[in-house]
Amino acid sequence: MGECNTMSIQVTRVSMPDLEEYIDEIKDLWDSHWITNMGAKHKQLEAELSSYLHAPYVTLFTNGHLALECAIAAFKLKGEVITTPFTFASTTHAIVQNGLEPVFCDINPHDYTIDTDQLESLITDKTSAIIPVHVYGNICNINEIERIAEQYNLKVIYDAAHAFGVTLDGVGVANFGDASIFSFHATKVFNTIEGGAVTFKNEALRKSLNELKNFGITGPESVESVGGNAKMNEFQAAMGICNLRHIDSEIAKRHAVFERYVERLSGIKGIRLGQIQPGVNSNYAYLPVIFDRYRLSRDEVFAKLKFQGIYARKYFYPLTNNMECYKDRFDVEKTPVAKEIADNVLTLPIYPDLELDQVDRICAIVLR
Numbered sequence: 001m002g003e004c005n006t007m008s009i010q011v012t013r014v015s016m017p018d019l020e021e022y023i024d025e026i027k028d029l030w031d032s033h034w035i036t037n038m039g040a041k042h043k044q045l046e047a048e049l050s051s052y053l054h055a056p057y058v059t060l061f062t063n064g065h066l067a068l069e070c071a072i073a074a075f076k077l078k079g080e081v082i083t084t085p086f087t088f089a090s091t092t093h094a095i096v097q098n099g100l101e102p103v104f105c106d107i108n109p110h111d112y113t114i115d116t117d118q119l120e121s122l123i124t125d126k127t128s129a130i131i132p133v134h135v136y137g138n139i140c141n142i143n144e145i146e147r148i149a150e151q152y153n154l155k156v157i158y159d160a161a162h163a164f165g166v167t168l169d170g171v172g173v174a175n176f177g178d179a180s181i182f183s184f185h186a187t188k189v190f191n192t193i194e195g196g197a198v199t200f201k202n203e204a205l206r207k208s209l210n211e212l213k214n215f216g217i218t219g220p221e222s223v224e225s226v227g228g229n230a231k232m233n234e235f236q237a238a239m240g241i242c243n244l245r246h247i248d249s250e251i252a253k254r255h256a257v258f259e260r261y262v263e264r265l266s267g268i269k270g271i272r273l274g275q276i277q278p279g280v281n282s283n284y285a286y287l288p289v290i291f292d293r294y295r296l297s298r299d300e301v302f303a304k305l306k307f308q309g310i311y312a313r314k315y316f317y318p319l320t321n322n323m324e325c326y327k328d329r330f331d332v333e334k335t336p337v338a339k340e341i342a343d344n345v346l347t348l349p350i351y352p353d354l355e356l357d358q359v360d361r362i363c364a365i366v367l368r
């Protein structure tokens, strides 16, 4: 039996500019016939992002995953890299694809980022870097990570795929660590259809990053290093230029949706909502809810919502150290907090155009 308001709701919905705005933006590409290989749109977006993110240096990529793979490669790391399993498959895969050994540190139960109390105990003489994740846009314990990295001479590359535009005490997230990577995938707060970027502190890294994303080519007749192809094209960059014009109002709309969820779901026994950290200006990318001895399990809530056409996501489940491809290589029992959160978390739909009465409907189903 259908009710009139039962149209399906996905966990996210891509932000797109008006069609006319995009057409306007790509018109010059028909004049220049320059549609990839670091053209005018690419240069413009790189400059605009550098300013928006208050990033020291930025270089664009065709997606976030290759940005991360290339960032790791650019530092020429060896041996072991400490990371967390409560993340998207990409973070662990990028380490493994570089021939490095991921060593999993547990997360803390408050903001789901790397547990810096345990981090030091995992460092060996083979450790070369730490790759922490700003999960859901929550900022890692950057001061402690920096202290440890300095003491043991480790590189720090943040997976900031969730943290576009987030600031801590007014400082843009792109300023932490040696480098950070961002994802501009359609499902993220800011998109270039697919896309990504590496932000970095040391200018010298630009040469390696640019070679890694363009076959090591440095001139018409010179290939100085071994690299692949991970360039952002002009149509992607044009989409980014358009979307960046509207990013602040899109985040403000997310904020209103976020607040409505907090209003409806806070103070309910067995439901734990993500908190915005002190000093953090959030991008409201996700709405994680932990069902902690609630009368329904996470899977029951998930099924109830799905039955009504609402597609929440078990994000992140499974943990990366529990994925089939890494079977028998890692022990999930060594990251018990991550396991607990992965088993009980559900991210509810949140996107700028999600209507507040739809939020009410989603909450009513969760609470019914």
Ligand SMILES: *Cc1c(COP(=O)(O)O)cnc(C)c1O
Binding pocket: 063, 064, 065, 066, 087, 088, 090, 091, 133, 159, 161, 162, 182, 183, 184, 185, 194, 195, 196
């Ligand atoms: C989305 C995401 C990535 C990968 O980005 P793509 O642009 O999809 O390649 C990496 N890490 C995390 C945590 C992500 O959420």
